[in-house]
Amino acid sequence: MITVENLTKSFQGVSALNGVTLDVEAGTVLGVVGPSGAGKSTLARCVALLERPDSGAIRVDGTDITSLDGSALRAARRQIGVVPQGDSLLRQRTAAGNIALPLESAGVPGPQRRTRVGELLDLVGLTDKAAAYPDQLSGGQRQRIAVARALAANPSVLLADEPTSALDPETTGSVLTVLDRARAELGVTVLVVTHDMGVVRKICDDVAVLEQGRVVEHGKVLDLVNNPVSRTSSALLPAVDLNPINESSYDRVADVVLVGFAAVGALLPEAAHRFGVELNIVGGGLTRLGETPVARFRLGLNGERSDSALEWIGEAGGAVQRSLKGPQGVAA
Amino acid sequence: MRSATPWSDVIAYLVEATGETLYMVGVSTVIATLLGVPVGVWLQLTAKGGLRPNAAVHRILSFVTDLGRSMPFIVLLVALTSVTRLIVGGSIGSTAVIVPLAVGAIPFVGRLVQNILSEVHVTVVEAAITTGASTLKIVKSVLIRESLPALINAIGVTVIALIGYSAMAGVIGGGGLGDLAIREGYQRFNDRILWSTVAWLAVLTTVIQLGFTRAARAFDRRRHASV
Numbered sequence: 270m271i272t273v274e275n276l277t278k279s280f281q282g283v284s285a286l287n288g289v290t291l292d293v294e295a296g297t298v299l300g301v302v303g304p305s306g307a308g309k310s311t312l313a314r315c316v317a318l319l320e321r322p323d324s325g326a327i328r329v330d331g332t333d334i335t336s337l338d339g340s341a342l343r344a345a346r347r348q349i350g351v352v353p354q355g356d357s358l359l360r361q362r363t364a365a366g367n368i369a370l371p372l373e374s375a376g377v378p379g380p381q382r383r384t385r386v387g388e389l390l391d392l393v394g395l396t397d398k399a400a401a402y403p404d405q406l407s408g409g410q411r412q413r414i415a416v417a418r419a420l421a422a423n424p425s426v427l428l429a430d431e432p433t434s435a436l437d438p439e440t441t442g443s444v445l446t447v448l449d450r451a452r453a454e455l456g457v458t459v460l461v462v463t464h465d466m467g468v469v470r471k472i473c474d475d476v477a478v479l480e481q482g483r484v485v486e487h488g489k490v491l492d493l494v495n496n497p498v499s500r501t502s503s504a505l506l507p508a509v510d511l512n513p514i515n516e517s518s519y520d521r522v523a524d525v526v527l528v529g530f531a532a533v534g535a536l537l538p539e540a541a542h543r544f545g546v547e548l549n550i551v552g553g554g555l556t557r558l559g560e561t562p563v564a565r566f567r568l569g570l571n572g573e574r575s576d577s578a579l580e581w582i583g584e585a586g587g588a589v590q591r592s593l594k595g596p597q598g599v600a601a
Numbered sequence: 602m603r604s605a606t607p608w609s610d611v612i613a614y615l616v617e618a619t620g621e622t623l624y625m626v627g628v629s630t631v632i633a634t635l636l637g638v639p640v641g642v643w644l645q646l647t648a649k650g651g652l653r654p655n656a657a658v659h660r661i662l663s664f665v666t667d668l669g670r671s672m673p674f675i676v677l678l679v680a681l682t683s684v685t686r687l688i689v690g691g692s693i694g695s696t697a698v699i700v701p702l703a704v705g706a707i708p709f710v711g712r713l714v715q716n717i718l719s720e721v722h723v724t725v726v727e728a729a730i731t732t733g734a735s736t737l738k739i740v741k742s743v744l745i746r747e748s749l750p751a752l753i754n755a756i757g758v759t760v761i762a763l764i765g766y767s768a769m770a771g772v773i774g775g776g777g778l779g780d781l782a783i784r785e786g787y788q789r790f791n792d793r794i795l796w797s798t799v800a801w802l803a804v805l806t807t808v809i810q811l812g813f814t815r816a817a818r819a820f821d822r823r824r825h826a827s828v
């Protein structure tokens with residue numbers, strides 16, 4: 270759907286993007302994360318066609334949009350709905366009027382415009398606020414209106430730069446829900462820039478980690494959490510605390526990552542039963558990535574066939590990250 | 602000791618002079634707005650960070666604007682008298698004063714407008730850009746509409762300033778309230794006319810100022826208590 274190829278951009282000789290390559294599959298949500306100054310906003314501004322990259326391409330449905338001008342540029346902008354960072358609503362227009370702006374730009378006639386605005390207010394759950402002015406809305410409501418505006422002209426791509434940075438956790442949830450609905454109900458491809466791993470945890474299918482203008486990690490969130498050395502797994506999975514006293518009473522101690530209902534629910538009891546070992550969870554915990562339960566547990570095992578049990582867990586779909594006690598490299 | 606001018610005559614003087622002032626100021630405000638707003642928009646469009654940044658055009662436009670603004674009105678008035686004579690067919694009368702008033706006010710309005718437009722937040726403008734809006738659409742629906750209350754106030758400030766300038770119109774026989782106060786009141790030691798005119802000017806400018814403030818507020822949708 271959207272492909273970024275070898276994008277570079279520098280400001281007065283200072284490099285902000287240093288050959289960024291990414292792709293987002295149609296109908297999925299990509300989270301772009303990374304430390305401050307990594308180039309996230311610069312990337313977002315290039316994709317939003319507010320900044321022209323020095324080199325490289327940004328393709329939407331195969332067409333490079335980086336070198337367009339005039340009306341072709343404006344048409345391409347309509348293909349990409351943008352939720353800018355911070356307050357971006359017209360304060361002299363109602364919520365409905367703000368949502369109508371892209372439709373006016375696209376020359377959609379009045380009656381159709383009103384119907385479409387109604388649909389979008391419904392999508393973001395703010396039908397009762399149609400006539401409210403931005404100053405009468407809360408920060409989260411304003412941000413949802415901004416999402417509705419970005420979606421008004423039926424873009425194929427939705428781009429949001431730090432859509433939740435100024436919001437409290439509860440309001441953040443309502444904005445993320447709206448982004449998720451946009452993907453689920455309208456099928457748009459979403460690119461969200463954030464410094465908050467919680468956003469990745471809740472709505473992202475894929476993640477790209479940016480550092481000093483380069484992509485240092487890019488892939489499916491559920492794949493990356495299985496990779497013990499990935500930054501994504503260390504940021505998203507529950508921490509396993511070191512507890513040597515507890516661990517000393519076991520023959521084997523290992524960390525294991527389990528993804529999905531079946532794995533989290535059944536794998537460990539099954540392993541204990543099959544191999545006749547004592548298997549306890551001595552650390553770690555359970556979390557949720559989108560709808561998927563994901564666990565990282567530190568296991569303590571006692572019994573002759575402990576290694577076989579760990580091996581079996583690995584083969585059955587769990588990722589045994591490391592064996593802390595006993596032979597190393599039992600991992601699948 | 603000359604007897605004071607009868608109140609009925611004072612009122613007649615005031616009515617006539619008020620008509621002249623409102624005519625001069627009204628027409629020149631309309632002209633200055635029609636030409637000054639585009640100048641302000643152009644200044645802002647070409648400014649650094651504007652929608653169509655162009656340093657060369659901006660610098661030239663700024664220079665001309667600031668030159669116009671720093672010119673004392675009395676100098677402009679005299680200098681433009683000959684031009685005025687060509688345009689309105691005579692250099693005497695209220696109509697003749699409109700040209701220098703308008704010319705003097707255009708750069709004034711232009712700078713005010715640019716300052717006001719530059720206050721519209723860059724995120725708001727960029728959000729509009731990303732909707733695929735044309736520059737014209739952004740100027741109308743974002744820059745101007747978002748700052749309409751401030752723009753209305755700026756026109757009010759212009760009207761008050763032009764009432765002040767129009768007082769000098771007496772120099773070329775323009776008439777009006779300032780002229781009445783100076784020629785009939787001050788120079789002829791007619792205190793009644795002088796102070797009546799001063800009081801009336803105070804009332805008039807206050808009412809005008811208030812009217813513009815009200816209008817500005819009526820167009821402002823920020824921080825209204827409820828829907």
Ligand SMILES: Nc1ncnc2c1ncn2[C@@H]1O[C@H](COP(=O)(O)OP(=O)(O)OP(=O)(O)O)[C@@H](O)[C@H]1O
Nearest residue numbers: 280284285303304305306307308309310311312464
């Ligand atoms: N308009 C600009 N002019 C000059 N330098 C810029 C400009 N925009 C970005 N930069 C520089 O480019 C680099 C990347 O900035 P960018 O805003 O993309 O980072 P970011 O990842 O969004 O950071 P943050 O998390 O703090 O928002 C920084 O070094 C920044 O100083």
Ligand SMILES: [Mg+2]
Nearest residue numbers: 309310311431
């Ligand atoms: Mg940023």
